[in-house]
Amino acid sequence: MIDALTSLVAPLGVLQDAELLTGGQFATTYRVTLTGGERVVVKTAPARTDQLLAYEHDLLRAEALVYSLAASRPALKMPTVLRTDFTRTVLPSDVLVVSHLPGVPLVDAGFDPADPRTARAERDTGAVLAALHAMTGPAFGYPCGRQAPTWTESFTGMVDELLDDAARWSVPVPSDRVRSALARHAHVLADVTTPALVHTDLWAGNVFVDPSSGAVVGVIDPERAFWGDPLADLVGIDPMGREPGTPAVLAGYGPIDVDSPSARVRLDLYRMRLCLVMMIEITPRKFEGDWVEPHRAAVTANLHAALAALRV
Template identity: 35%
Template sequence: MSNKRELDRPAITQILEEAGVDPSGEVTELTEGTYNTVYRIGSDLILKVSPDPDAPVLSHEHDLIHTEALFYQAARGKAPVPEVIHSGDDYLLMTALPGTTMQGVPDDERAVLQRELGGIVSTLHEVTGSAFGYPQKGLVATWSGAFLSMVDDVLADASRFAVELPRPAEQLRQLVLSRLDLLDEVQTPRLIHFDLWDGNILVEDGRITGLIDGERAFWGDPVAEFASLTLFRSAPDADLLAGYGELELGETLVLYRVYLYLIMLVEGTPRGYEGPDREAMVNLILRHLNKDLDRL
């Protein structure tokens, strides 16, 4: 089962015509994604369509199309991201970037790419905003306030979708409450992608050519970026950190990773994931989530 929504050819044609794009090109659905529906239009464009508005989603997953467009527009010139061509309430038309995902890169070729990625992410974090949090949820003045709200939302989602958590929700919330002063040391809202796993990083000819799927972006602590960059690992790659430059990583990284694991644990229920693959993923998430909880 999936919340993904498909468009027929007339609907795609209408979007392309509204964008001033020739609608006669070949349309191919790209099936790798798990949330939105994505089409390649000819060789140069990508059309992303959000799930049905009546589909069950997490609290922060409303209006993600506009957040993704905002991320690309803010990041242009700082990181290799698509150019927004046209957008609507439930779709985004953008340029296609060259390359394939970093998932297939052999270990002996990763060091140079990790160092380059670190530099790109560091430059991305030069983009600053006026306040903290998810754009689609409304921004607030402090990072502690924004992050506590983010955690509250995913804990409420766990209750709403009857997802069993490894610890009581109030105990998980207390992990944030006890670190509000530490979170408030973050004074500058920076642009955070927050979904930089290998599948969202494009490479070609030994270089990074794109950061894609920016819909999970928010304004926050640059350390939070390393939650996805250290997914299912305890520490960042040394070459990645060398490329990024000076950044103090402490227990807040573990806290942000706990938040990410909670999202991954809960989101499978409204998306209808099931079967042996889902069970294996849940077990993997819980194993690493519990390790990080023990660190806090």
């Protein structure tokens, strides 16, 4: 792997050291130090495409696209794309090389919930999301995948793909109840008429903060982004929660409807979808460890809570 990394960063400098980063469950990521002291991040997609969910193909290409869109918007605090290799010749998968961000992941910062730095990080996260959602796309759906002219059609297709994935890997999910929820509430999806850029995965591991102040200094991993409803990001920042963000997140975001009947239903539809992703991916990824079964149970409970709220 060192030879491949050396080749990949050669246009940027000479590799001095490479450190495998942990914490992600999709890509393989290295922090590379060049001889001049500059650090870059090299991210590689899984080579085993047969272990991917339908929407996960070409995710690194989507991440590169989002970073490129964010390049002229410093409020988004995303890395700079330094190099891509989508030829799959140096490695048998796509590769993305980006600038190294300052700070530490919020999940590792050790802030107490009552710490003022926590509120600062949450307010800044809300502001980043608002800036992200100001970007709009040509259609609804995945930047490098299937798109549709309406959010109803796009979101329904996203969920249908997940149900197909569940069947493919024999993952037991309440497919009939999920389809009933979509049919029952399709009209509220039609309330979304502008395809905003949605990160979908801005949990505390993907937010970098200044450990002294709590200020957000970086945002990473938008590979699962889609053009859709901004409310989906208020689910993505707390996948196991039942409320749309915290008061500090909402204060940082600014005006956003989270309380109308339409908004509450859409939030539960997005919780339903995210729970399906988290349930299904366990099997093809072959997750292991003592954490897996408690995680599966918690996600299953959250899925049923969302379906109950949707009255199906």
